[in-house]
Amino acid sequence: xxxxxxxxxxxxxxxxxxxxxxxxxxxxxxxxxxxxxxxxxxxxxxxxxxxxxxxxxxxxxxxxxxxxxxxxxxxxxxxxxxxxxxxxxxxxxxxxxxxxxxxxxxxxxxxxxxxxxxxxxxxxxxxxxxxxxxxxxxxxxxxxxxxxxxxxxxxxxxxxxxxxxxxxxxxxxxxxxxxxxxxxxxxxxxxxx
Numbered sequence: 001x002x003x004x005x006x007x008x009x010x011x012x013x014x015x016x017x018x019x020x021x022x023x024x025x026x027x028x029x030x031x032x033x034x035x036x037x038x039x040x041x042x043x044x045x046x047x048x049x050x051x052x053x054x055x056x057x058x059x060x061x062x063x064x065x066x067x068x069x070x071x072x073x074x075x076x077x078x079x080x081x082x083x084x085x086x087x088x089x090x091x092x093x094x095x096x097x098x099x100x101x102x103x104x105x106x107x108x109x110x111x112x113x114x115x116x117x118x119x120x121x122x123x124x125x126x127x128x129x130x131x132x133x134x135x136x137x138x139x140x141x142x143x144x145x146x147x148x149x150x151x152x153x154x155x156x157x158x159x160x161x162x163x164x165x166x167x168x169x170x171x172x173x174x175x176x177x178x179x180x181x182x183x184x185x186x187x188x189x190x191x192x193x
Contacts, residue, residue: 017123017162017172019179022133022155023068024187029132029156030059030102051153053098061086065130065156069109072158072186073128076179078113086130095135095148103159104129115162115178123175124163131157158183 028035031050050057070080085107088100113125133155140147160179165172 012166014164014166015172016164017175019160019162019176020133020157021160021180021183022157023065023183025062025064025068025156027062027064028154029062029065029130031154033154035155051097051150059102062156066109068156068183068186069128069130069158072183073110073113075182075186076110076113076115076125076128076160078110078125078128080110081108083107084109084129093134094146095137095150095153097135097150097153101132101134103131108161115175115182117174117178121171123165123167123171126161126163129159129161131159133157 022035025035027033028048028051031048033048033051050059073080084104086102086104087106089103089105090100092099108127108129110128111126113128114122115125116122133152135151135153136149138147138149160183162175167175
């Protein structure tokens with residue numbers, strides 16, 4: 001009796017990359033809290049009820065964040081959408097006092113861009129959206145407990161969502177670094193004006 005061996009299936013990885021970069025603004029995305037990273041834990045947010053999602057507080061969009069995100073989108077060859085909106089993405093993490101994140105997943109600021117490289121290759125960008133960052137869990141010294149630093153809550157982020165790709169890990173890392181450089185360039189050009 002002759003045995004037939006199945007031909008092994010070859011799998012190729014396909015990876016969808018999301019790159020987050022903080023926008024260099026003086027205030028957070030939806031509050032008047034300063035974005036200084038040189039403050040002690042929970043020092044800047046204690047005065048701003050919006051960051052802590054206290055009852056009766058409403059978010060007010062920082063126009064500088066929109067301006068910088070739009071500039072970064074144009075640097076990445078994206079089409080700015082005529083309409084975009086924010087929505088809540090609900091999930092519970094101890095470092096997210098609101099119990100949700102305000103983001104633009106459904107109707108993003110920009111879409112259909114590309115990131116070109118010197119070797120002629122490029123990565124396609126699906127969309128660029130604004131969103132707020134969560135807090136930060138920290139180990140408490142001399143304790144087995146975790147603490148929460150709420151200073152990062154509400155920091156303005158730009159999320160660059162790339163199309164699914166079969167490129168190598170190295171190429172994807174290169175893509176990530178280039179995308180962050182474009183966001184940084186958008187911030188620095190703003191300060192020159």
